[in-house]
Amino acid sequence: MISVLIADDQHLVRAGVRMLCESTPDITVAGEAVNGAEALRLAERLQPDVVLMDLHMPGTDGITATRQILQVRPATRVVVLTTFDDDDRLYPALSAGACGFLAKDVSPSSVLDAIRRAAAGESPYSPTVLHRVVARASSNWNGEGDRRRETVHFTEREQVVLRLVAEGLSNTEIAERMHIGVTTVKTHVSNLMTKTDSPNRVRLAVLAIQQGLAGG
Structure with missing residues (x-):
């Protein structure tokens, strides 16, 4: 309960x-x-x-x-x-x-x-709220994406997960879209947060936009 x-x-x-x-x-x-x-x-x-x-x-x-x-x-x-x-x-x-x-x-x-x-x-x-938060946060973190681009590299699957996170999809929705298990999605998201030093999904969404993986 x-x-x-x-x-x-x-x-x-x-x-x-x-x-x-x-x-x-x-x-x-x-x-x-x-x-x-x-x-x-x-x-x-x-x-x-x-x-x-x-x-x-x-x-x-x-x-x-x-x-x-x-x-x-x-x-x-x-x-x-x-x-x-x-x-x-x-x-x-x-x-x-x-x-x-x-x-x-x-x-x-x-x-x-x-x-x-x-x-x-x-x-x-x-999703609409996420886009508003990301829009404002992107300006707050201006330039950070450029530094990350120089040091962080993503696999094809990680790029897809990043894009879907930026769209506001849940782990379950990402799993359905990618035809993989929810546990696998959780692992990818956790790895992405560790790899990019992102404390939450909003930060990942901002990074996805800065990387050109999602529309801003």
Whole structure:
């Protein structure tokens, strides 16, 4: 059973996510928080597997709350709930330790899939949000790709995996696309992160674009 903490100051959002989670047998809502400070208190007390974190909340915001939660509960997976007004906050949230980003207008099935992927150790991203994060992060890491091109070499299969990561595909989707096992995909992604010193899939996506393996 995957336990979830919902942190959002909008009652309607919390109620909707709770109803969605309660409609499936493998996910349960451990608690709800209306601001970042409450999210931290509940995360410490309830020890949820996944936190769905809004960025716009009164008092302690979602970025600060994410950082504080992961300082005391590093095993917790924080997935940020975003809107189009959040672009300036997406990369700081990633730097704070968020494992993924989920647009608030995605389908119910995408929310459940993101929770399950986060709990399994993956990094769930809505493709549109990933592209926005990558666009901003690329400018922040300007020139880094040139240095990597001089020292890092990828096999043909690694290039394909990089391109698909940049498209926002999950490990399962990459496995289906490449007709290989999910475990093999996880190994490739892990090796790519080690080879490129990339801490997350967003960094890999940026690198793929800088390498000319995916469109920016």
